[in-house]
Amino acid sequence: MGLTRYDMHRMLPGFLLLVLAASPHAVFSGDHSPDEAVIRNLETQQQEAWNRHDAKAYANLFTEDGDVVNVVGWWWKGRAEIEQKLAAAYAYVFRESTLTITEVKVKFLTPQIAVAHVRWSMVGARTPQDILEPRQGIQTQVLQKWEGKWLIAAFQNTNGVPERPFPTGPPGASPAPKP
Secondary structure, X not given: OOOOHHHXXXXXXXXXXXXXXXXXXXXXXXXXXXXXXXHHHHHHHHHHHHHHOOHHXXXXXXXXXXXXXXOOOOEEEOHHHHHXXXXXXXXXXXXXXXXXXXXXXXXXXXXXXXXXXXEXXXXXOOOOOOOOXXXXXXXXXXXXXXXXXXXXXXXXXXXEOOOOOXXXXXXXXXXXXXX
């Protein structure tokens, strides 16, 4: 039983990340500005689809077998499930939400594989009261250029809190005196 082209397509991003992680000098260093512009446009399309609450348009930014791990750790497998789960979320939780992408950093691992870190903020979501507005976070995306088109193959979203210094002692302890 041999591997089909589809099987190889599904395995490619993970295999390449594994190989490239083992070789720090393997990062693609060619001129990738045209591809980076396309990826940045894809992130703009993500924001626009979210703000229209268009689950189909949002899901179409993913490969057919793309994965999403959302901010609460739910794992959605494949474009069809991504669309279905987003449609359900847009029905109430995110019905009045607005997503703003504030920063995008793209790193090319090969001419066909890139990693993007996408900082975002959101208002209008109906979430538990202990989550401050505006919500913010970072998406980590593995993007794959397939048949000339960049799509998201894997997507992990993390809620964030504003950065602050690490504690220097247990809760309630006085800070160490300054010399």
